Amino acid sequence: MxxxxxxxxxxxxxxxxxxxxxxxxxxxxxxxxxxxxxxxxxxxxxxxxxxxxxxxxxxxxxxxxxxxxxxxxxxxxxxxNSKSLEKRQPRKSTKSKPRDQRPASFEDKMSRFLKDSEERLSSLKRNTEAKRGGRNSKRN
Structure with a gap:
Protein backbone atom coordinates (compact mmCIF):
# COMPACT_ATOMS: atom_id res chain seq x y z
CA MET A 1 0.00 0.00 0.00
CA ASN A 81 -16.48 16.53 12.42
CA SER A 82 -17.45 12.98 13.37
CA LYS A 83 -18.38 12.33 16.98
CA SER A 84 -15.81 9.57 17.54
CA LEU A 85 -12.91 11.79 16.51
CA GLU A 86 -13.51 14.74 18.85
CA LYS A 87 -10.58 16.25 20.73
CA ARG A 88 -9.32 13.95 23.43
CA GLN A 89 -9.03 15.48 26.84
CA PRO A 90 -6.02 14.59 28.98
CA ARG A 91 -6.67 11.65 31.23
CA LYS A 92 -7.62 12.49 34.78
CA SER A 93 -4.93 11.91 37.35
CA THR A 94 -5.51 9.27 39.99
CA LYS A 95 -5.07 11.88 42.70
CA SER A 96 -8.46 13.48 43.06
CA LYS A 97 -9.98 15.61 45.79
CA PRO A 98 -13.18 14.50 47.44
CA ARG A 99 -16.06 16.48 45.97
CA ASP A 100 -17.48 17.30 49.40
CA GLN A 101 -14.37 19.25 50.39
CA ARG A 102 -14.66 23.02 50.00
CA PRO A 103 -11.71 25.02 48.64
CA ALA A 104 -9.25 25.95 51.36
CA SER A 105 -9.09 29.57 52.49
CA PHE A 106 -6.01 31.69 51.95
CA GLU A 107 -4.97 31.35 55.58
CA ASP A 108 -5.25 27.54 55.41
CA LYS A 109 -3.13 27.47 52.27
CA MET A 110 -0.52 29.75 53.84
CA SER A 111 -0.28 27.71 57.03
CA ARG A 112 0.07 24.49 55.00
CA PHE A 113 2.76 26.12 52.85
CA LEU A 114 4.71 27.33 55.90
CA LYS A 115 4.53 23.92 57.54
CA ASP A 116 5.72 22.15 54.37
CA SER A 117 8.53 24.62 53.76
CA GLU A 118 9.78 24.39 57.36
CA GLU A 119 9.84 20.59 57.13
CA ARG A 120 11.73 20.70 53.84
CA LEU A 121 14.19 23.26 55.16
CA SER A 122 14.92 21.24 58.31
CA SER A 123 15.47 18.02 56.35
CA LEU A 124 17.73 19.89 53.92
CA LYS A 125 19.80 21.31 56.80
CA ARG A 126 20.06 17.87 58.41
CA ASN A 127 21.31 16.29 55.19
CA THR A 128 23.82 19.00 54.33
CA GLU A 129 25.24 19.22 57.85
CA ALA A 130 25.79 15.48 57.92
CA LYS A 131 27.67 15.60 54.61
CA ARG A 132 29.76 18.65 55.47
CA GLY A 133 30.50 17.60 59.01
CA GLY A 134 28.00 19.91 60.68
CA ARG A 135 28.03 21.32 64.19
CA ASN A 136 29.12 18.27 66.17
CA SER A 137 31.71 16.87 63.83
CA LYS A 138 35.34 16.57 64.91
CA ARG A 139 37.93 18.35 62.83
CA ASN A 140 41.54 17.26 62.77
Whole structure:
Protein backbone atom coordinates (compact mmCIF):
# COMPACT_ATOMS: atom_id res chain seq x y z
CA MET A 1 0.00 0.00 0.00
CA UNK A 2 1.38 3.37 -1.04
CA UNK A 3 1.29 6.10 1.57
CA UNK A 4 0.43 9.49 0.12
CA UNK A 5 1.06 12.89 1.70
CA UNK A 6 -2.18 14.52 2.85
CA UNK A 7 -4.17 11.30 3.19
CA UNK A 8 -5.71 10.05 6.43
CA UNK A 9 -5.34 6.58 7.89
CA UNK A 10 -6.54 4.67 10.91
CA UNK A 11 -3.53 3.41 12.85
CA UNK A 12 -2.53 1.77 16.10
CA UNK A 13 -0.03 3.25 18.59
CA UNK A 14 2.85 0.77 18.89
CA UNK A 15 5.37 2.79 20.89
CA UNK A 16 5.67 5.95 22.93
CA UNK A 17 8.81 8.01 23.52
CA UNK A 18 9.41 11.36 25.17
CA UNK A 19 9.38 13.06 21.74
CA UNK A 20 6.39 11.36 20.13
CA UNK A 21 4.49 8.17 19.35
CA UNK A 22 5.00 5.49 16.71
CA UNK A 23 1.85 4.52 14.82
CA UNK A 24 1.48 1.40 12.69
CA UNK A 25 -0.39 2.20 9.49
CA UNK A 26 -2.32 -0.17 7.19
CA UNK A 27 0.11 -2.13 5.07
CA UNK A 28 2.57 -2.63 7.93
CA UNK A 29 4.48 0.65 7.65
CA UNK A 30 5.17 2.75 10.74
CA UNK A 31 5.23 6.51 11.13
CA UNK A 32 6.04 8.98 13.88
CA UNK A 33 3.62 11.47 15.40
CA UNK A 34 5.80 14.18 16.92
CA UNK A 35 4.70 15.36 20.39
CA UNK A 36 3.81 18.76 18.90
CA UNK A 37 1.34 17.07 16.54
CA UNK A 38 -0.61 15.14 19.21
CA UNK A 39 -3.01 17.85 20.38
CA UNK A 40 -3.85 21.51 19.83
CA UNK A 41 -2.81 22.36 23.38
CA UNK A 42 0.70 22.10 24.86
CA UNK A 43 1.64 18.47 25.54
CA UNK A 44 4.16 18.08 28.35
CA UNK A 45 3.62 14.36 28.89
CA UNK A 46 2.46 12.38 25.86
CA UNK A 47 1.22 9.58 28.13
CA UNK A 48 -1.65 11.85 29.25
CA UNK A 49 -3.01 11.76 25.69
CA UNK A 50 -1.95 8.41 24.21
CA UNK A 51 -1.19 4.91 25.34
CA UNK A 52 0.12 1.84 23.52
CA UNK A 53 -2.64 0.04 21.65
CA UNK A 54 -4.82 3.13 21.08
CA UNK A 55 -6.53 3.40 17.70
CA UNK A 56 -5.96 6.86 16.21
CA UNK A 57 -6.68 8.69 12.98
CA UNK A 58 -3.57 10.29 11.52
CA UNK A 59 -2.80 12.52 8.56
CA UNK A 60 0.40 11.99 6.59
CA UNK A 61 2.52 15.14 6.69
CA UNK A 62 5.55 13.92 4.78
CA UNK A 63 7.26 10.81 3.45
CA UNK A 64 11.02 11.04 3.22
CA UNK A 65 13.22 9.23 0.70
CA UNK A 66 14.61 6.93 3.39
CA UNK A 67 11.06 5.75 4.24
CA UNK A 68 10.41 7.86 7.34
CA UNK A 69 6.76 8.89 7.60
CA UNK A 70 5.73 12.05 9.48
CA UNK A 71 2.20 11.93 10.92
CA UNK A 72 -0.19 14.28 12.72
CA UNK A 73 -3.17 13.49 14.92
CA UNK A 74 -3.90 17.19 15.40
CA UNK A 75 -4.27 17.96 11.69
CA UNK A 76 -6.36 14.84 11.09
CA UNK A 77 -8.87 16.07 13.68
CA UNK A 78 -9.09 19.61 12.28
CA UNK A 79 -10.98 18.54 9.18
CA UNK A 80 -13.24 15.85 10.63
CA ASN A 81 -16.48 16.53 12.42
CA SER A 82 -17.45 12.98 13.37
CA LYS A 83 -18.38 12.33 16.98
CA SER A 84 -15.81 9.57 17.54
CA LEU A 85 -12.91 11.79 16.51
CA GLU A 86 -13.51 14.74 18.85
CA LYS A 87 -10.58 16.25 20.73
CA ARG A 88 -9.32 13.95 23.43
CA GLN A 89 -9.03 15.48 26.84
CA PRO A 90 -6.02 14.59 28.98
CA ARG A 91 -6.67 11.65 31.23
CA LYS A 92 -7.62 12.49 34.78
CA SER A 93 -4.93 11.91 37.35
CA THR A 94 -5.51 9.27 39.99
CA LYS A 95 -5.07 11.88 42.70
CA SER A 96 -8.46 13.48 43.06
CA LYS A 97 -9.98 15.61 45.79
CA PRO A 98 -13.18 14.50 47.44
CA ARG A 99 -16.06 16.48 45.97
CA ASP A 100 -17.48 17.30 49.40
CA GLN A 101 -14.37 19.25 50.39
CA ARG A 102 -14.66 23.02 50.00
CA PRO A 103 -11.71 25.02 48.64
CA ALA A 104 -9.25 25.95 51.36
CA SER A 105 -9.09 29.57 52.49
CA PHE A 106 -6.01 31.69 51.95
CA GLU A 107 -4.97 31.35 55.58
CA ASP A 108 -5.25 27.54 55.41
CA LYS A 109 -3.13 27.47 52.27
CA MET A 110 -0.52 29.75 53.84
CA SER A 111 -0.28 27.71 57.03
CA ARG A 112 0.07 24.49 55.00
CA PHE A 113 2.76 26.12 52.85
CA LEU A 114 4.71 27.33 55.90
CA LYS A 115 4.53 23.92 57.54
CA ASP A 116 5.72 22.15 54.37
CA SER A 117 8.53 24.62 53.76
CA GLU A 118 9.78 24.39 57.36
CA GLU A 119 9.84 20.59 57.13
CA ARG A 120 11.73 20.70 53.84
CA LEU A 121 14.19 23.26 55.16
CA SER A 122 14.92 21.24 58.31
CA SER A 123 15.47 18.02 56.35
CA LEU A 124 17.73 19.89 53.92
CA LYS A 125 19.80 21.31 56.80
CA ARG A 126 20.06 17.87 58.41
CA ASN A 127 21.31 16.29 55.19
CA THR A 128 23.82 19.00 54.33
CA GLU A 129 25.24 19.22 57.85
CA ALA A 130 25.79 15.48 57.92
CA LYS A 131 27.67 15.60 54.61
CA ARG A 132 29.76 18.65 55.47
CA GLY A 133 30.50 17.60 59.01
CA GLY A 134 28.00 19.91 60.68
CA ARG A 135 28.03 21.32 64.19
CA ASN A 136 29.12 18.27 66.17
CA SER A 137 31.71 16.87 63.83
CA LYS A 138 35.34 16.57 64.91
CA ARG A 139 37.93 18.35 62.83
CA ASN A 140 41.54 17.26 62.77
Missing amino acids: SIEVGSKYQGKVTGITNFGAFVELPGGSTGLVHISEVADSYVKNINEFLSIGDEVTVKVLNVEKDGKVGLSIRKAKEQT
